[in-house]
Amino acid sequence: MTVAKGKSVAVIGGGIQGLCVSLALAQRGCKIDLFEENACLISEASLWNEGKIHLGFVFGNDSTSRTAAFLMKGSLRFNELLSHWSGGTLTESEISTPFRYAVHRDSLLSPEQVDAHFSSIQSLIEHYDEDQRRAYFGFSDRRIFRRLDDTETARDFDTDRVAAVFETGERSVDPQAVARRLTQAVMAEAGITVLLGQRVDSCVQDDKGTPSISLTADPGQRHSYDAVVNATWRDRLRLDATFGWKPDRPWLFRYKVALHTESLCDTDDPRLPSTTFVLGPYGAIVNFGKGRYYLSWYPTGCIASTQALVPSNPLLGLCDSARAKLESDIIKGLAQLVPACADLDLRAAQTKLGGGQIFAWGQGDIDDPQSQLHQRFDIGPRSAGRYHSVDTGKYCMAPLFAEQIAEGICPKS
Ligand SMILES: Cc1cc2nc3c(=O)[nH]c(=O)nc-3n(C[C@H](O)[C@H](O)[C@H](O)COP(=O)(O)OP(=O)(O)OC[C@H]3O[C@@H](n4cnc5c(N)ncnc54)[C@H](O)[C@@H]3O)c2cc1C
Missing domain, CATH: 3.30.9.10 (D-Amino Acid Oxidase, subunit A, domain 2)
Known part of the structure; x- marks a missing residue:
């Protein structure tokens, strides 16, 4: 199900995935509440990773080459989408x-x-x-x-x-430089409200399909949105479980x-x-x-x-x-x-x-x-109604997945 422009979206997780989703949606006219448990944006995997924009070389043990083909698709869009959202291309010293x-x-x-x-x-x-x-x-x-x-x-x-x-x-790109660029872009975007130090405890959907979240600080209070995006990476399976999804494999x-x-x-x-x-x-x-x-x-x-x-x-x-x-x-x-x-x-x-x-x-x-x-081709967004949970899988895929999620929630046409 999609929601019209101007509607509200809760994005949970302030890593590269959450920031890219927020920017992609804000540029389509949505109003975003971006929830991040830590005191600042991009402070975990998206800051400490190697920043490799994979063309698939390291996935030689996937004899089908599906991983290489999949990652290449995202990596070839990384620079363009990042530049579009952050208003400038990465300089030589950031690569x-x-x-x-x-x-x-x-x-x-x-x-x-x-x-x-x-x-x-x-x-x-x-x-x-x-x-x-x-x-x-x-x-x-x-x-x-x-x-x-x-x-x-x-x-x-x-x-x-x-x-x-x-x-x-x-x-590779320098993840610290990317973090600075994306953080500045998010902070400058009027359609995004950044809520730091806010841990999302649960997400459920009511009979009409309206998703709502609760915060750890105030578990009794539910906050409803037109759509919710779970981009929490290390907490994703737990939050999915509160929505009723259980992992189907190890x-x-x-x-x-x-x-x-x-x-x-x-x-x-x-x-x-x-x-x-x-x-x-x-x-x-x-x-x-x-x-x-x-x-x-x-x-x-x-x-x-x-x-x-x-x-x-x-x-x-x-x-x-x-x-x-x-x-x-x-x-x-x-x-x-x-x-x-x-x-x-x-x-x-x-x-x-x-x-x-x-x-x-x-x-x-x-x-x-x-x-x-x-193998890393079985990654990306999964949706049920207006709840979207994204397995970023790889840093290099975050911008492409953000575009896909934004298109699912608020199509351009
Ligand atoms: C050492 C290392 C090297 C890597 N190298 C590469 C590489 O070279 N190339 C590549 O493509 N990938 C690489 N990766 C993988 C890549 O880092 C991740 O796939 C990517 O950064 C995940 O981004 P994310 O935004 O989903 O997660 P994160 O950056 O972890 O962001 C998730 C955010 O959600 C917040 N959060 C969690 N739970 C909650 C909650 N309940 N409520 C509110 N906020 C919450 C967290 O505090 C965090 O800030 C590497 C990973 C590591 C650790």
């Missing part, structure tokens, strides 16, 4: 250097299998015309990947552990931490290109230039996992020494594969350790080739 993919010798896929997967991504992207490809941060080369030769590989990587390296056209929450650095070195260190290590429990280096890095190491950085309906935050209450150990373990892990990482002096840099929940359908872990975690 990472292009990613390399380094194939670990213990990888679930051999370099030849990775090569074959990358070739299928090449075919997928060729279905898009040049303008659509250019919308992906100006990408214009015909080839989207190239395997480095042995000399190039040995220059930056420990070849006892790294079997092959590919350079690609894939990029799921997993994993809490992953990463390190943001500022001014780790004065200039760009050419030995630290943006790199994702595949395929298994490894990590990533994201280089935003001028000593700004995002560094992660899965074996020590994935600090909790649960199949509970509501995951807890394992970073809360962690003492300083435990945090410092997490930071140095990230560097040590990466230095096994990229020796230059060992030269990074965290004491000389401003560092921030943070993390967020990763929700995915399936169980097992990423070192299990059978795990459904290697």
Whole structure:
């Protein structure tokens, strides 16, 4: 069911998904109440993620290529929609250097299998015309990947552990920069009322199909809207359950931490290109230039996992020494594969350790080739009447899903 322009919508969750939905709806004339439990917008997964705008390279264990095709569709729209809502394109300093993919010798896929997967991504992207490809941060080369030769590989990587390296056209955006842009846009939008420190407790629908929510601070009081959007990510299953929806298959929450650095070195260190290590429990280096890095190491950085309906935050209450150990373990892990990482002096840099929940359908872990975690095409909005619940799945998909939700609630035509 759709509602006419000017009607009221409650958007629950102030991460990238909630902000994009709010902006998309406000620009269609809806009046939005945006509820966020924390004291500020975009402070969880949407701030602490790697910002990779996936073209599908990392999903090589989905032999159907459905994940790559699905994510590519959202990623090719990311920049355009974000620019439209926030009133400007991302600058070069807000985008990472292009990613390399380094194939670990213990990888679930051999370099030849990775090569074959990358070739299928090449075919997928060729279905898009040049303008659509250019919308992906100006990408214009015909080839989207190239395997480095042995000399190039040995220059930056420990070849006892790294079997092959590919350079690609894939990029990350700086989630902190995106957070600033989206927050400013939301605050400037007259049709959006931001309600911080407000935890939504439940959502129900009455006999006439009108949805209403209650707040934890005032559980007896119900607030009715023409439509409600659940964009709470870590709390989504619980809120869905209050609406009467139960998950129909297993799921997993994993809490992953990463390190943001500022001014780790004065200039760009050419030995630290943006790199994702595949395929298994490894990590990533994201280089935003001028000593700004995002560094992660899965074996020590994935600090909790649960199949509970509501995951807890394992970073809360962690003492300083435990945090410092997490930071140095990230560097040590990466230095096994990229020796230059060992030269990074965290004491000389401003560092921030943070993390967020990763929700995915399936169980097992990423070192299990059978795990459904290697597939991410079964994500996006699900609706019943005027209640909409969105499994963002991936940061890169949030703008496209926001457009889809807005079109469902308030069609343009
Ligand atoms: C370490 C890490 C790396 C990642 N890397 C990538 C990547 O490179 N590329 C990619 O595409 N994806 C990546 N992801 C996934 C991506 O971060 C998420 O898919 C995305 O950020 C989810 O956005 P969201 O807005 O749905 O959730 P969030 O950003 O978590 O926002 C949800 C908000 O809802 C609020 N909330 C929760 N419950 C309630 C409630 N009951 N009432 C009110 N407010 C509530 C929360 O406080 C939160 O602010 C990564 C995730 C992590 C953790």
